[in-house]
Amino acid sequence: MIELKNVTKQYPGQPHPAVDSLTLTVPEGEICVLVGPSGCGKSTTLRMINRMIEPSAGSITINGQSVMNNDPDHLRMGIGYVIQQIGLLPHRTIAENIAIVPRLYKWPKEKIVRRVDELLVMMGLDPEKTRSKYPSQLSGGQMQRVGVARAMAVDPPIMLMDEPFGAVDPIARTHLQDEFLRLQKEIRKTIVFVTHDINEAIKMGDKIAIFGEGKLVQFGTPEEVLTNPANEFVENFIGYDRIVKKLFLYQVQEAYRPAVCRLRPEEIGNALSKMLAEKAEVAFVLNEADKPCGYLTREELEQEETARDADGLQKLAARRSKAFVQTTTPLPDALSVMLEYDAEYVGVLKNGLLEGVMSFKDIRRHVYRREGE
Amino acid sequence: MDINLVDFFQRNTRTIMEYTENHFTLVLSAVVISLLIWVPIGLLLTKSDKWAARIMALANTIFCIPSLSLFAIMVTIPALGLGRKSALLALVLYAMMPLIRNVYDGVKNVDRNVIEAAKGMGMSSGRIMREIQLPLGLPVIFAGFRITVVMTTGIAAIATYIGERNLGRFIQEGLVRSNTSMIIMGALIISVIAIALDTILGGIEKLVIPKGLRARR
Amino acid sequence: MKMSWERFQIALFEKAPEAVLTHLLIVVITVALAILISVPLGVLLTRPRYRKFGVVALNILNILNAIPGMAVIALALPILGLGIKPAVVALLFQSLLPIVRNTIAGLLEVSADVKEAAAGMGMNQRQILLEVEMPLAMPIILSGIRTSTVYVVSVGTLAALIGAGGLGNMIIGGLALFMPEYLIVGAGLGAIMSIFFDRALSYLEYKITPPGVRAN
Known part of the structure; x- marks a missing residue:
């Protein structure tokens, strides 16, 4: 469980805080999607959880432990992190890229090799073909998969995903979303997921947190948000077709x-x-x-x-x-x-x-x- | 050791003027000849990747040869011998690498999309070269010119060993006669000139950047 | 100028070996020192705390590099005296810039996304520098080292002017005494040495470029 209490990020020289007194709880095993227009503070919030950005005020706890009690590098080793640009090391093979965090944990070699193959299979990639390739030899969709595999390498209970499927074409994105949802049913990670796309938020989120100008405007299940938009901002952000969007939540x-x-x-x-x-x-x-x-x-x-x-x-x-x-x-x-x-x-x-x-x-x-x- | 630069300067004003003049006529002719030869060749090479690679490898190899060696090699060629012809040829050969490379890079590195768009609007390749590639590549080409001028000014001093009576001569004679004032004077004059040229050309380099490409703020 | 085969042989077999060794010694010492100073300096100047000094440092080195090699060598004599040491110090001055400049350029070119991802996985600053930034910047750093080495071989011929010996001795001697044999041997070997270093380091540069990066 991730809990944010009155978290604020104020950059010097900026009139308004990037994140303003935010309180939010992400329950264990759920996907919580932070969604909002660009510059609303959603990425900043995500990056404060693994201390890529230090909060100015407030507290962030993971399972009751304040993130500030931990050394930042050590904290990050225990949290999966996927970013839109993926950031695969171009001079390392796919296997080496996935093995980075296990290596930081000093896992024995055989265990790493086994885990890499396991993850490649889990991500729908052929280990034989992929293992020793370099990132530049993969397609965008394959790189995104490797990015997710790398974040899951040591099976961290928590994953932070910042527009993880943002860099691929719509068809590949739908595919990745579906596969990831299927995977999540098994692995049950606690996930904070950032996107600017309300449709992706509705599809991926157990909970949706809608951000506007550094503040949490509405927090709830996709259904709650679509049914009772908190205000005009949320209504506009969801769009005029919110009832059509709502249909996606229901089955026959x-x-x-x-x-x-x-x-x-x-x-x-x-x-x-x-x-x-x-x-x-x-x-x-x-x-x-x-x-x-x-x-x-x-x-x-x-x-x-x-x-x-x-x-x-x-x-x-x-x-x-x-x-x-x-x-x-x-x-x-x-x-x-x-x-x-x-x-x-x-x-x-x-x-x-x-x-x-x-x-x-x-x-x-x-x-x-x-x-x- | 008696180091009196002011005194040295006053007593040798005429020689200094003579050497400086000689130095500059050599540098100027070398640079002009280099521009006339290498810029057109650099432009031509943008049309053929194969020849560009070959010529660039040649230029690179020549550029590697120590200047003293290149001057010395020129002298042993009977048609050249000691003197200005050898000096000029060596300097022009050195300029090959910075000029050709920068002309080529400058023209080649123009954004492909811009050229594509120009082609799509029906511009001929000559027109694209004149109106797009040359102006956009000008900063890089000019940087090559700046390197060439500063480098040629420095290397020309070494030509004193093959009979040029220029600013290198103070250093040469100072070393032979263990005359410290002379060495320092020679080194200082030529350093100041080189730094001044580099700074002035550096200033101009910023001015030739097309307005739209200058960094804002 | 008439050439004699006999003098040519003396030049090549009796005089040249020592000149080549001295020249190599000067080059190796100078370049080694230049790397030891320049690479850490370049790394330092890309760290956030020292980044503000980067422009100043590069400007100073740029001005130093505009000074003709002959002038630098000549100035070493009144300040440092005769011999190999003054020559090395003089050559060192101008061999720093290409390496510092390329180290900075190489490190700055490493994409922010890759560094962000590395930090996000819990790599510390040192691990990011050694395992991510340096390997990715290495080809560019090596190219700077190559430029410096060729420069030192070249201007190193002038080191003979202040009594450091080397191939320059044969060239200047040959010019002074009108002995084209010495001239050709000295100049030729100088050219060969310089081209050799250029090619060898180019090859190393290619070899050291990580395959994943080379593919682009």
Whole structure:
């Protein structure tokens, strides 16, 4: 756990402090994202935790121990540190770069070699191919991975990451973010993560700390921040599409309805009467193996021009054969499916079987219910 | 030891003037000839990397040769012999390295994007050279000129050993006759001149930097 | 000038070996001292506490370097007397600048990101200097040492003027006595020695450049 209490950084000759009486707690095993426009003091805050910058006032403790009690070099050896520019030593191979901190800890050689390979694998790099290369021979994304691997070399419980994925193209960044989140589920580090990108903050953070002009403006989970922006500054920083952003926090399983009308192949002829009996707006057509292969809506069936014979209905249903999502699909992706297949409803699958249904209305209702909380 | 510089200066004013004049005619002709030969060659070399590497290696090698050696080697060439021709040729050969290298570097180091943009606007390569590469490379080229002038002034003194009657002669004769005043006077005059030239040219060097490139504040 | 084969042989086999050894001695001592003084000075002048003296120090060394080599050597005589020692001191003056300048340039060129990352991992100042900054700056420092060495070989020929001996003796003797054989041997060996040092140090420079940096 990292605790900052009334931490201030005042540079001489500056009218305002770079960080102004900041109090913040980062719980164990969580990612806390510091986010804000440039010059808001987020990087300064991060760099005060490992004393790359000395605070002017206040206290910073890690698991109850003040960072000021420790020799700065020794303190930093125990904290993983990743920066946007990565800063790999250009004259050292990848293996040597990763081995820097283990070497400072005077680990035996074999242990270092083993650990380097382990980390390379963990980062999705081939040790055989990567180990003895120099940084200049790697791509941007690979260098970022090596930067993260290097920071994790001695398995420090705490990592400080300053725009760690900032120097790569958007596709590689999404990739690195996803991989890192997956990794974090296993390693459960306490991480302070700095970014200027609110989308990255929402995606990466268990908690988000929004900074403005050296002050903490709002601190909370991504959902809290998106639902109840503390003030106009936060609202503007999040952007006009904050509700769309909020969708990224939810998966289909939170919004769908489990009750659903199913039509076996032999029932398709009297679809309408079954739907009326079950008071259903929509009915899913199953094949002989109970797999859903499309759906019909009550509105369609009540229209005069709709063909009533089983064959015609089968064809109509099959037009929506791809309008299905998984329970774990994020809501924005479910929306995409609806728009792509021009479907008012999507079927929700779990392990390949029909689990429920979700309409556009369900999404809207879910988001607004959360909004009102 | 009797060191009386003022007295020495007063008694030898005419000789000092004569030596200084000789020194400068030698330096001036060497620098002018060097500029006329090496600057165009330096510009030409920017067109061919292969030849640039070859010529630069040659210039570098010549530059390594101790000046006393180079003067001595010139003298043994029958067509040159003792005197001004040998001195001039040696000095011009020395100037090859700073001039060619700085002209080449100055022109070559102009930001590729700027040249790319100029090409994209339809400028011919001659125009790019005149309007972009030369002005932007001028500070580096001028630095080469400054090095050449200061260096030539210093090395020219050594030509006294191959018969030039210039400021090096005080040192040479002072050493032979163990005349301390003469040695110090000779060394001082030539040092002051070299430092003065270096300082003045250093001042001008700052002025030839294009306005947009000067550091702000 | 008529040349005699006999005198040429005397010059090459009897006079030259001693002259070459003396010359080498002067060069090696001067360059070694220059490195011992210049590299630490360059390191010091890039440390935050002493950085403000950097410009002053470089300006002084720059002015010293504008002084013609012949004048420096000549001035050593009335101040320090005759012999190898005065010659070494005189040569030392001007061999400092290239090494100090390149040490400073080399150290300043090490990217701030790399130093930041090294500090962030818990390397102390000494480790950062020895393991990060110096190896990365070394090619540039060596190039300064090369410039200095070539300078000392070259101006070292003038050391003969104040009785230090070396290859300059043969050249000046040859000029004074009109013996082209001595002249050619002395001048030729001087040129060869200088070019040899230049090439050897260039090669070392290439070898010492870390492969990861060379790739760029």
